Amino acid sequence: MKINNKFKHQILITGASGFIASNLVRYFVSKNIKVNLLLRTNTDIWRIKDIIHKTNFYYLDLSDLKSVKKVIKKIKPKMIFHFAAHGAYSSQTSLNLIKKTILDGTINLLTECKKYGFDIFINTGSSSEYGFKNFKMKENDLLVPNSYYSVFKSSATLFCQYESIKNYLSIVTIRPFHVYGPYEEPSRLIPTLIRELLNNKKSKLVSPHISRDLIHVDYVIEFYLLISTKKKLIHELLLT
Secondary structure, eight states: OOOOGGGTTOEEEESTTSHHHHHHHHHHHHTTOOOEEEEOTTOOOTTTTTTGGGSEEEEOOTTOHHHHHHHHHHHOOSEEEEOOOOOOSTTOOOHHHHHIIIIIHHHHHHHHHGGGOOSEEEEEOOGGGGOOOSSOOOTTSOOOOOSHHHHHHHHHHHHHHHHHHHHTOOEEEEEOOEEESTTOOTTSHHHHHHHHHHTTOOOOOOOTTOOOOEEEHHHHHHHHHHHHTOSOOOSEEEEO
């Protein structure tokens, strides 16, 4: 991916300590591109601990508009990769925190970023916005959220869509499905299977009638980078 030298210091990644986001951070660092990271206060940065010194990073709560205003005014980002979220794991059950992080955080971030004229804003949605289906999902399927997390992911998607149409802004939502690869949470499917195979243990799997597409994180990163170079993507919804 070719990035205009002019904007190399105006790339912003939220939720940068997460699985997919951390792999994106590593890509930019490997290309000697210094990016700006937004991290939740007290977040565990184990995925990027060895490279964080090669970035500009800021600790803040995206639901705190005053803090968001201050940081965005300083960075004036041209390319935004928005991954920040809460509620994807069964231990994250606080309705208020899920809403504040996903919906309020997205509203605050996009509202401030558009003041400075960005080139592209890539919002990260979720396959869970569709709910459970007994057929292959498509982008235009009806959203049937089945958790607080998916309710607010859907809400953030619709907010981004509205802002894109209303203000003619390049905003894209990508809904990753089952992504696996380096720095994935150890409790997830692929790390668990590998660990149990290495220890000669039997794995407890779900019904054979349930299926999911899997995609390696490297391909997901390639897709994000591809979308980031497109111009004037208005009212677009894309899947990995």
